[in-house]
Amino acid sequence: MRQRAESGYFGPFGGRYVPETLIHALEELEESYERYRNDPEFVEELDALARDFVGRPTPLMLASRLTRRWGGANVWFKREDLAHTGAHKINNTLGQILLADRMGKRRIIAETGAGQHGVATATVAALYGKECVVYMGEEDTRRQRLNVVRMRLLGAEVVPVRTGSRTLKDAVNEAIRDWVTNVEDTHYIIGSVVGPAPYPRIVRDFQTVIGREIEAQARERFGGDPDAIVACVGAGSNAIGAFHPFVGREGVRLVGVEAAGRGLESGEHGASLAEGRLGVLHGAKSYVLQTPDGQIREAHSISAGLDYPATGPEHAYLKEEGLAEYASVTDEEALEGFTLCSKLEGILPALESAHAVYHAEKVARELGPGRNLVVCLSGRGDKDVEVAAEALGVGPEVSGGR
Amino acid sequence: MGGRERLLGAFSKGRPALIPYLTAGYPSLGGAREVAEAYLEAGADVLEVGVPFSDPLADGPTIQDTTARALENGADVDYSLGLAGEFSGRAPVVVLVYYNLIFARGVERFVREAGEAGISGVVIPDLPVDEAGDFARAMEDAGVAFCPLAAPTSTDRRLEEIGRLASGFVYCVSVAGVTGVREKLPPGAVELLRRVRAKVSAPVALGFGIGSAEAAREAAGEADGIIIGSRLMQLVGEGGPERAGRWLQEVRAALSESAGGGH
Ligand SMILES: Cc1ncc(COP(=O)(O)O)c(C=O)c1O
Numbered sequence: 115m116r117q118r119a120e121s122g123y124f125g126p127f128g129g130r131y132v133p134e135t136l137i138h139a140l141e142e143l144e145e146s147y148e149r150y151r152n153d154p155e156f157v158e159e160l161d162a163l164a165r166d167f168v169g170r171p172t173p174l175m176l177a178s179r180l181t182r183r184w185g186g187a188n189v190w191f192k193r194e195d196l197a198h199t200g201a202h203k204i205n206n207t208l209g210q211i212l213l214a215d216r217m218g219k220r221r222i223i224a225e226t227g228a229g230q231h232g233v234a235t236a237t238v239a240a241l242y243g244k245e246c247v248v249y250m251g252e253e254d255t256r257r258q259r260l261n262v263v264r265m266r267l268l269g270a271e272v273v274p275v276r277t278g279s280r281t282l283k284d285a286v287n288e289a290i291r292d293w294v295t296n297v298e299d300t301h302y303i304i305g306s307v308v309g310p311a312p313y314p315r316i317v318r319d320f321q322t323v324i325g326r327e328i329e330a331q332a333r334e335r336f337g338g339d340p341d342a343i344v345a346c347v348g349a350g351s352n353a354i355g356a357f358h359p360f361v362g363r364e365g366v367r368l369v370g371v372e373a374a375g376r377g378l379e380s381g382e383h384g385a386s387l388a389e390g391r392l393g394v395l396h397g398a399k400s401y402v403l404q405t406p407d408g409q410i411r412e413a414h415s416i417s418a419g420l421d422y423p424a425t426g427p428e429h430a431y432l433k434e435e436g437l438a439e440y441a442s443v444t445d446e447e448a449l450e451g452f453t454l455c456s457k458l459e460g461i462l463p464a465l466e467s468a469h470a471v472y473h474a475e476k477v478a479r480e481l482g483p484g485r486n487l488v489v490c491l492s493g494r495g496d497k498d499v500e501v502a503a504e505a506l507g508v509g510p511e512v513s514g515g516r
Numbered sequence: 517m518g519g520r521e522r523l524l525g526a527f528s529k530g531r532p533a534l535i536p537y538l539t540a541g542y543p544s545l546g547g548a549r550e551v552a553e554a555y556l557e558a559g560a561d562v563l564e565v566g567v568p569f570s571d572p573l574a575d576g577p578t579i580q581d582t583t584a585r586a587l588e589n590g591a592d593v594d595y596s597l598g599l600a601g602e603f604s605g606r607a608p609v610v611v612l613v614y615y616n617l618i619f620a621r622g623v624e625r626f627v628r629e630a631g632e633a634g635i636s637g638v639v640i641p642d643l644p645v646d647e648a649g650d651f652a653r654a655m656e657d658a659g660v661a662f663c664p665l666a667a668p669t670s671t672d673r674r675l676e677e678i679g680r681l682a683s684g685f686v687y688c689v690s691v692a693g694v695t696g697v698r699e700k701l702p703p704g705a706v707e708l709l710r711r712v713r714a715k716v717s718a719p720v721a722l723g724f725g726i727g728s729a730e731a732a733r734e735a736a737g738e739a740d741g742i743i744i745g746s747r748l749m750q751l752v753g754e755g756g757p758e759r760a761g762r763w764l765q766e767v768r769a770a771l772s773e774s775a776g777g778g779h
């Protein structure tokens with residue numbers, strides 16, 4: 115067994131570094147997950163909702179103009195942007211709401227950066243009739259106004275967080291504080307493969323539907339495994355979901371793409387695997403952006419979803435063991451990926467996914483013609499239209515006319 | 517006498533030990549010294565010194581604000597350990613520190629420096645006993661007490677484990693929640709103290725949210741120590757160290773009275 119996941123660790127990464135008050139709830143979550151993950155009724159309910167509510171399986175699409183332009187491998191998009199609510203986040207929230215319901219929790223809390231996880235959580239909370247509170251950094255409520263409105267329309271309360279950097283990291287702190295206080299009747303739906311055990315494993319398992327579909331669709335479309343899979347890494351859930359079935363498999367390169375923000379040398383980025391040190395944040399041991407003293411640093415990315423100063427412990431493990439490789443892409447390059455994807459393929463990608471699209475060129479050229487590369491298009495760009503328009507200088511005004 | 521022994525000694529005075537908390541570096545680097553002085557003058561038995569951390573997820577708004585201010589003031593780990601060491605000759609000092617600060621420094625180095633500074637014990641709000649084994653033993657070897665937390669949600673099985681690792685007092689969290697002033701003693705606090713006492717031989721101290729002399733007196737019947745943080749930090753913010761010191765004196769008087777009355 116390569117991974118010690120069952121003990122809450124992936125090699126030396128992971129664990130459960132939280133206030134004592136939460137330990138009982140984590141044990142309860144772990145027990146309930148063990149009990150239901152293979153329970154036929156649970157699996158059937160989840161599968162039916164994935165099909166009818168989310169719209170799974172999402173397509174695997176040949177991005178033919180990018181394939182031609184890059185002159186390398188065939189570029190395939192795994193279309194998580196077509197999942198209900200517009201991103202892969204729905205896969206995990208659906209799984210967790212079923213668990214919360216089985217555990218008899220009436221109240222749901224979540225944190226969100228880009229707002230996609232908040233929207234997905236508000237959505238499943240509405241579906242199951244649960245009270246829902248979403249913590250969001252004040253800075254992010256401005257960047258992602260549209261998603262704030264969506265959450266409120268879905269019946270969730272959105273709480274702007276005004277501490278620290280006012281982004282995702284602080285929203286997580288606030289959600290944990292809420293959970294410590296209301297742990298009896300509240301389930302915390304963590305949005306990515308981070309947090310104390312058993313969250314990184316549970317979230318990964320619920321996201322692995324992405325990788326399992328890639329596997330089946332690849333076989334059908336080109337008769338074998340992809341030669342590479344490229345996915346963006348914020349905290350890492352869409353990447354782990356896409357990678358997981360292929361970990362350790364001969365001939366499949368797994369490539370995670372972090373946010374280099376204004377450049378690694380600027381210090382303003384979200385590249386914790388590239389630039390972080392081993393540390394403890396939000397309940398787990400992993401790579402963390404921090405000062406020499408151990409204070410957590412603020413991350414930066416043009417995409418709110420990659421603006422997080424740590425990465426899930428399983429990614430740290432995959433990196434350490436050489437089972438996956440990690441790269442980083444700047445804000446400017448991500449915008450180029452955004453533009454390319456929009457104009458050549460007719461898809462506005464999330465700015466997060468645009469990082470993966472940009473880096474895919476390099477991998478495609480390395481692989482060469484005839485090989486197959488899957489890019490996880492983790493979400494759609496509707497939420498990013500304002501940010502992208504401002505950065506690219508595109509406005510709604512049209513000139514001339516007849 | 518080692519730091520750990522002095523800490524345990526503070527719990528054998530026939531009344532609950534009074535343990536006021538201060539954030540190192542708040543309201544200023546020098547001001548924190550005045551706060552500690554005021555606490556000692558008011559009759560503190562143990563000082564609890566909080567090392568400011570950027571992400572204090574077990575703390576409510578009051579202590580979050582003080583740690584943010586302290587970090588702006590430039591309070592780093594060196595300064596905080598220095599402050600603790602300055603006072604460790606006059607009273608046992610317990611350091612409250614989030615785990616990443618220890619981990620970043622290197623566990624070995626932290627343990628050594630804590631011992632050299634004469635620190636009596638450590639409280640780590642995000643290091644539950646499951647992850648603490650090696651650290652707790654290293655602390656004990658250095659003569660520094662490991663003071664684990666116990667919560668209302670802790671099962672009896674966990675309380676036994678907590679008792680096994682405690683080489684100082686057990687820090688009982690009065691309520692499932694973060695730090696912050698509460699006017700009354702939460703109803704579950706006394707029950708938790710009784711449950712812990714039944715499973716644990718170490719002294720038991722109660723903290724989180726004790727905001728009035730009345731609440732302190734109520735807890736005094738069951739606890740070996742009373743930890744007061746947010747209320748004092750509020751008072752420092754409003755009226756400076758003297759204001760906090762005066763209030764602490766009232767609490768101290770209330771505790772002595774309650775001990776005198778019953779015995
Ligand atoms: C569309 C999209 N992709 C990726 C991410 C990054 O998260 P993760 O790395 O967990 O997949 C987010 C986070 O909000 C997102 O909204």
